[in-house]
Amino acid sequence: MTDVPLNYVRFVKLHLKNYGIFLGSNELNFDRHRTLIVGGGGSGKTLIANALAKLGPVKGIKAHFNADHPEMSVEVVTKGNRNLVNKYGSVIFLSCEFTELPTFNLETPFAGIFSHKNGEVVMTEARTIFHALLSRKPMKNEIYKNLNPVTMAAGERVCLGYAYSFAIRKVMNLDLPVVLDSPYSRLDPELRHGVRAFLKEQPCQQILLGGDYEFKEEDKPHYILDYDYMEGCSRVRKATCDDR
Secondary structure (H helix, E strand, O other), X not given: OOOOOOOEEEEEEEEEEOEOOEOOEEEEEOOOOEEEEEEOOOOXXXXXXXXXXXXXXXXXXXXXXXXXXXXXXXXXXXXXXXXXXXXXXXXXXXXXXXXXXXXXXXXXXXXXXXXXXXXXXXXXXXXXXXXXXXXXXXXXXXXXXOOOHHHOOHHHHHHHHHHHHHHHHHHHOOEOOEEEEOOOOOOOXXXXXXXXXXXXXXXXXXXXXXXXXXXXXXXXXXXXXXXXXXXXXXXXXXXXXXXX
16 A cells, blocks of 8 residues: 655545535545635635635534435545645635735744744745745835745735645745636736746646636636526536637
C-alpha cells in the first residue's frame, strides 16, 4: 500500500442532495488540475465552496423546500490527507470579498499557520508573487514595495491575499488545492490578466466558481449552475460546447 503524503490533498467529488438551493441529486467531479463552475448570482457557488470547506453540510443550511422529503445530504470525496482541508482552510478557500478588506495583512487570515521565524520568508515570497500578479502595473509595484494593504485599492488587496496564499504553500511545501469564489469580480482588466497568467502556471488543483462575465471565451466551463426561478432552485449540469 502506498503511503499518502501528509502535505497533500485533492478534492475528487461533491454530491449534494436537496441541499439548500440545490434540488434533487447534484454531483460534481473535480479535475485533478482545473475545474470551472459557472453560475449567476444566487445560484449556489458559495454554497458549493462552503460545503467543500466544511467537508459536509454547513450549519444552518436546510433541505430545499420543494424536496419530496426533508432529508438532505452532502458528500465530499477527497484524496490524500483530508485533515489539511480544515487545518489550512484559509489558504485553500479564497474570495475577493474577504481578501479585499483593508484590515488584511500577514496575520489575518493566516494567523497560526506558520511560525514567526518563517514570517520573513513568506513575506519575501509573497512580494515576488504579488509583483508577478501586478505585472501590467509596474508603477503600482513600486508604490507597494512594503505590501501595506491600507494604501492599496481593493483589487490590489485581492492580489495580495492570493500572493500570501501561494507563498505559504511554497514556503511550507504544501500540496493543496485552491478554491476561488468569484476570483476576478473585484479585479480590473490588467489585474485579471496577471492573475489568469499566474494561475495557469500553478500545478495545484484549482476549482474556480464565478459568473459567466468573469471568464474569457477560451475558459471552457465544466459545470453550469442552472437556476430555476419558478421552482426557486439550482441544478448542476455538465457544460456542453453550446455553453460558450
